Amino acid sequence: MSGVEVLDANDAEVLEGGGERAQDVVVSVRDLGKMFRLPKEHSGELRRHIINMLHGEKGYTEFNVLRDVSFEVHRGDFFGIVGRNGSGKSTLLKLLSGIYRPTAGTISTVGRVVPFIELGVGFNPELTGAENVYLNGAMLGFSNAEITAMYNDIVAFAELEGFMDQKLKNYSSGMQVRLAFSVAIKAEADILILDEVLAVGDEAFQRKCDEYFQQVKLDPSKTVILVTHAMESVRAYCNRAILIENGEIALAGDPDQVASAYSRQFITQSEMSTDTDMRYGTGEVVIENVSHRLAEGRFVLDFDLVNKTDHDRSDLAVTFEFVTGGVVALGNSTRFVEPYVDGIVVRASDSEHFSVEFADNFGNRDFSLNMSLGDRVSEPLDVRKNVVEFSSANVEFKKSWHMVGLPIIRKAG
Amino acid sequence: MSFKESFGRRNRLLLREMVKTDFKLRYQGSVLGHLWSILKPLALFTVMYVVFVRFLRFGDGIPHFAVSLLLAMTVWTFFSEAVGQGLHAIVARGDLLRKISFPKVIVVLSATVGALINFGINLLVVLIFAVINGVQFRWQIVFAPLVLIELYAFSLGLAMLLGALYVRFRDIGHLWDVFLQGWFYATPIIYPLSMVYAPKGVTVESRLLMAKILLMNPMAQMIQDLRTLVVLQTDTVWTFLHNPFVKAVPMVVVVVVVALGVLVFNKRSQMFAEEI
Numbered sequence: 001m002s003g004v005e006v007l008d009a010n011d012a013e014v015l016e017g018g019g020e021r022a023q024d025v026v027v028s029v030r031d032l033g034k035m036f037r038l039p040k041e042h043s044g045e046l047r048r049h050i051i052n053m054l055h056g057e058k059g060y061t062e063f064n065v066l067r068d069v070s071f072e073v074h075r076g077d078f079f080g081i082v083g084r085n086g087s088g089k090s091t092l093l094k095l096l097s098g099i100y101r102p103t104a105g106t107i108s109t110v111g112r113v114v115p116f117i118e119l120g121v122g123f124n125p126e127l128t129g130a131e132n133v134y135l136n137g138a139m140l141g142f143s144n145a146e147i148t149a150m151y152n153d154i155v156a157f158a159e160l161e162g163f164m165d166q167k168l169k170n171y172s173s174g175m176q177v178r179l180a181f182s183v184a185i186k187a188e189a190d191i192l193i194l195d196e197v198l199a200v201g202d203e204a205f206q207r208k209c210d211e212y213f214q215q216v217k218l219d220p221s222k223t224v225i226l227v228t229h230a231m232e233s234v235r236a237y238c239n240r241a242i243l244i245e246n247g248e249i250a251l252a253g254d255p256d257q258v259a260s261a262y263s264r265q266f267i268t269q270s271e272m273s274t275d276t277d278m279r280y281g282t283g284e285v286v287i288e289n290v291s292h293r294l295a296e297g298r299f300v301l302d303f304d305l306v307n308k309t310d311h312d313r314s315d316l317a318v319t320f321e322f323v324t325g326g327v328v329a330l331g332n333s334t335r336f337v338e339p340y341v342d343g344i345v346v347r348a349s350d351s352e353h354f355s356v357e358f359a360d361n362f363g364n365r366d367f368s369l370n371m372s373l374g375d376r377v378s379e380p381l382d383v384r385k386n387v388v389e390f391s392s393a394n395v396e397f398k399k400s401w402h403m404v405g406l407p408i409i410r411k412a413g
Numbered sequence: 414m415s416f417k418e419s420f421g422r423r424n425r426l427l428l429r430e431m432v433k434t435d436f437k438l439r440y441q442g443s444v445l446g447h448l449w450s451i452l453k454p455l456a457l458f459t460v461m462y463v464v465f466v467r468f469l470r471f472g473d474g475i476p477h478f479a480v481s482l483l484l485a486m487t488v489w490t491f492f493s494e495a496v497g498q499g500l501h502a503i504v505a506r507g508d509l510l511r512k513i514s515f516p517k518v519i520v521v522l523s524a525t526v527g528a529l530i531n532f533g534i535n536l537l538v539v540l541i542f543a544v545i546n547g548v549q550f551r552w553q554i555v556f557a558p559l560v561l562i563e564l565y566a567f568s569l570g571l572a573m574l575l576g577a578l579y580v581r582f583r584d585i586g587h588l589w590d591v592f593l594q595g596w597f598y599a600t601p602i603i604y605p606l607s608m609v610y611a612p613k614g615v616t617v618e619s620r621l622l623m624a625k626i627l628l629m630n631p632m633a634q635m636i637q638d639l640r641t642l643v644v645l646q647t648d649t650v651w652t653f654l655h656n657p658f659v660k661a662v663p664m665v666v667v668v669v670v671v672a673l674g675v676l677v678f679n680k681r682s683q684m685f686a687e688e689i
Contacts, residue, residue, distance in 0.1 A: 036687065046584040098514035099686045121512045124434060126441050131434075138430035139513055141423040 026110045026191055026223050027073035027096065033104030034066040034091055065091045066247045069105070073191075073240075076220040078213075080234040080241030080255055081227045082262045088247040090195065093227050097193055111190025111223075114140055120180030125169035129160060129179060132168050136183045150186050157208070158182035178205055185212055191223045192216075213237050231259040281382040284309050285316060285346060287373050292388045299358040299390070305344065305373065306351040313375065315343035320356075321370040323386075329367070343375070366391045424519055431523035436530065454490075454535045458483050458542065461603075471604050474614070478605065480543045481644050485602040485636045487539050491532035492568050492632060493593055498524040499572025500579050500589060507689035517682040521576050525569050548644055557642045563667060564635050570671030573678040580681065580688050600632045606648045628653055631670075634663035 037060035052059045065088045073079045083089040094100045095107060122139045123132050133154060137147040147154075155161055158178040168176060216222050217237050228234060234241055234255050241258040243251040251261045290303045301320075307313055317340065322330040334340040346352050367390055372383040440446045462479050465471045472478020502524035503510070503517065510517060543550075579585040601609070610616055610624040627633055628650055637649045654660045 046582045049582065094511075094686070099511065101683045122509055124438070126438055127434065131437070135430050135434055138426045139509075139515075141426070143422075143426055 024074040024076070025072045026075050026077075027225070028108045029072070029096075029105070030070050030107075031105035032066055032069040032092075032095065032102055032107060033064065034088075034095060034100065035103045036063045036065055037061070038063050064247060066095070069244075069247075069249055071242055071249065071252060073223060073225060075223055077223050077240055078217050078238045079223070079225045080238035080258065081225065081244060082229070082231070082234060082241060082258060083244035084262075087244045089227050089244045092244065093193060093195055093225075096225065109191060112141075113191045113193065114189035119177060119184055123168060123176065123180065126167060128167055129164040129171065132179070133164075133183055136180065140183070154179075154182045154186055157185070159205070174202065174205075181209065190221075191225065193225045193227075195227045210236075231262060234259045234262075278385040279383065281373070281380045282378065284381050285313055285373060286382040287318070287371055287384055287387070288351075290371070290384070290387050292369075292390060294390065301356045301358070301369070301388075302354070303356075303371070304351045304353050305346050307346040307348060310348050312345070312347050313343075314345040315375040315377075316346060316381075317343060317374060317376075318354075319372045319374070321372075323368045323370060324366060328370075424516055427515060428519050428523055428526070431519065432526050432530070435523065435527045439527075450531060450534045451538060454487070454538050457486070457490075458538070461486055465603050471608065475605055475607075475645075477543070477546055477548050477644050480539070480546050480548055481605075481640045481647070482603065483539050483542055484639060484643060485600075487532065487535040488564065488636050488639060489597060489600070489602055489632070490535065491528055492564065493597075494531065495525040495528035495565075495568040496572045496575065497589070497593075498528055499569070500575040500586065502572075503576045503580055503685060504689060510686050510689060517685050518573065518678065521569070521572050521678075525565070525572055528568075529565065543644065550643065553642045557639060560635050560638050560642065563631075563664075566671050567631055567635075567667045570667070570674035573674035574670065577674075577678045577681040580685055596630070596632065599627060600630060600636065601627065602636060606633075606637065606653075624648075625654055625659070629659065629662045629666075631663040631666050 039060050049059060069092065081089050081092060091100065095102055096109075097113065120132075120136060122135055124135065127135065130151075133151065134144060134147050155164055158175075158181070160175060160179055163171065163175065171179070213224075214237070216224055217239070224237075226233065226238065238255040240253065241255040242249050242253075243258045243261050251258055285305060285307045288304045288306050290301070292299065292301045294300075303318075305316065305318070317333055317335045319333040319335075320331060321328045334344060344352070368386045369388045369390075370383070370385045371387050373381045375381065440449050443449060445452065461482060465482060466479045472482065475481070499521045502520045506520045510520070575585055575589060606624055606628065609627060610620045612620070628637065628648070634650045637647055638651075640647050641649050650660055650663055
């Protein structure tokens with residue numbers, strides 16, 4: 001049995017009469033599951049569809065985005081939903097808003113739900129600011145008379161007096177967002193669903209929004225469900241939160257704990273990788289003591305080459321592969337860098353320390369590094385996959401990062 | 414989402430705003446603005462009149478054939494516009510469907526209502542034309558709204574059916590274009606039905622069947638009925654066909670299309686947000 005059940009206000013009062021804690025539940029999600037059917041190639045074509053039907057093949061692959069999600073939101077809650085990209089939180093939000101239908105489980109809501117999956121839904125650049133307010137208002141369920149009554153408030157909050165007769169296409173993006181946000185917060189909804197909308201406008205407008213959210217937080221009649229990546233928002237406004245990981249609830253409860261768990265996700269991954277990485281090779285000479293740091297926009301990698309045999313090696317080369325999204329995005333080898341073109345020398349039973357610097361052309365991405373040590377002839381001596389993982393978010397973002405040439409290798413010290 | 418729910422207060426507001434916006438934006442940026450809604454049909458009528466009445470002499474011997482032609486053209490223009498826009502409406506409004514939850518039928522309704530407004534303007538032009546042409550309106554004209562209701566229901570039903578399928582199968586768009594062309598020529602619009610069964614003014618037995626088959630198409634039924642009610646008695650399903658079961662065919666087709674449209678649309682509309 002699946003479906004979205006909407007109880008009307010009368011039912012809500014009946015529930016309130018119950019006198020138990022459950023009286024305040026305004027959103028109840030039980031064993032919620034969502035499966036997407038991802039179409040295979042060309043399945044949008046009628047011909048393909050008929051062929052598939054004749055062959056008894058499915059034109060899609062099934063993909064479970066959410067599994068067994070259950071939680072309750074009480075009246076007055078400021079409820080946070082956090083998770084990494086692709087964890088299924090936006091799907092959850094769309095299910096709560098009634099945009100998607102659940103494939104399993106139920107969602108019941110009490111009262112009027114107004115979802116803002118995105119601000120300014122239906123905004124049309126060819127209409128004036130004022131016309132867009134009425135249009136957007138209608139999407140949120142307001143009549144013309146209702147909007148007229150609050151029109152001045154909306155314009156004042158957006159600080160757009162004098163611009164309302166201009167077409168929206170002549171607005172700056174900041175002005176558009178301010179207008180959309182101002183209409184949105186006027187919606188007298190019992191349950192507000194917000195997706196990543198807190199970061200709008202300049203600092204002054206941010207402060208205004210902050211005040212508004214603090215106010216909503218204290219209002220026991222308003223319920224807000226907020227989906228965000230910004231842990232400071234979760235800590236500042238939410239009284240309860242859940243962390244979604246791979247389509248399941250990983251943690252529920254205190255927003256501080258959830259926010260910390262969310263931030264920890266990134267760290268644990270890079271620590272874990274050293275235990276689970278792949279390593280192979282003859283082991284005659286090995287790569288050891290790998291460490292990295294991001295400093296002043298440079299990625300610095302330290303490692304030792306340890307010669308475990310009793311003869312000198314002078315033909316060694318280390319190859320670096322930077323992997324992002326499962327693809328080797330950047331690569332380089334000591335073979336291309338003076339003075340190692342002819343090979344790195346490591347004496348018998350000795351070790352050499354290297355410090356290699358890469359230019360800051362990684363951009364705003366997560367990378368993992370593969371290193372391999374070899375000579376010109378034999379099998380690989382030591383190959384280490386995922387030897388370090390790092391997120392170069394704190395490196396200055398360069399749009400053309402993939403166009404920038406190979407990393408620069410220097411032996412430091 | 415039930416139909417009763419679809420016509421709640423909130424959805425009526427939404428429908429009105431969407432129609433208003435479309436109407437506002439239709440002639441956005443043009444110098445003549447909404448004058449175009451009158452000018453366009455007038456220009457089209459002039460072309461049709463010159464080509465089919467003056468040059469090709471399709472309606473020779475038939476009084477007020479020009480008015481009949483324009484009336485039928487207007488009906489057909491509405492039909493093709495309503496179904497065409499309704500067909501594309503769901504996909505065109507995809508961004509909206511992915512972001513807010515509302516009865517999807519509103520999108521198709523707003524597209525067809527837009528076409529309906531145009532239809533109203535065009536009909537007005539036709540009526541003025543009829544007066545100038547000296548048409549003596551018959552009292553039966555009071556029944557014309559019944560045919561118009563049938564026309565709207567048929568167009569909406571077809572738009573819902575095709576629009577819902579178009580989300581999954583984009584071939585439908587091209588198929589419909591071709592089909593519509595054929596349908597236009599299979600309907601007695603630019604030629605009188607008598608040209609089919611009596612090419613030289615004399616009824617040919619072997620061609621009667623062909624004319625009867627043509628009349629069984631709902632668009633032919635509606636157009637011939639409207640011509641009879643507004644302009645002049647002509648061959649209609651009711652006078653031309655004799656078997657009561659055959660007479661019922663156009664109406665049955667309309668009912669089946671509307672029922673199928675509502676059924677398919679309701680079933681598929683739950684998945685629109687994901688499939689667009």
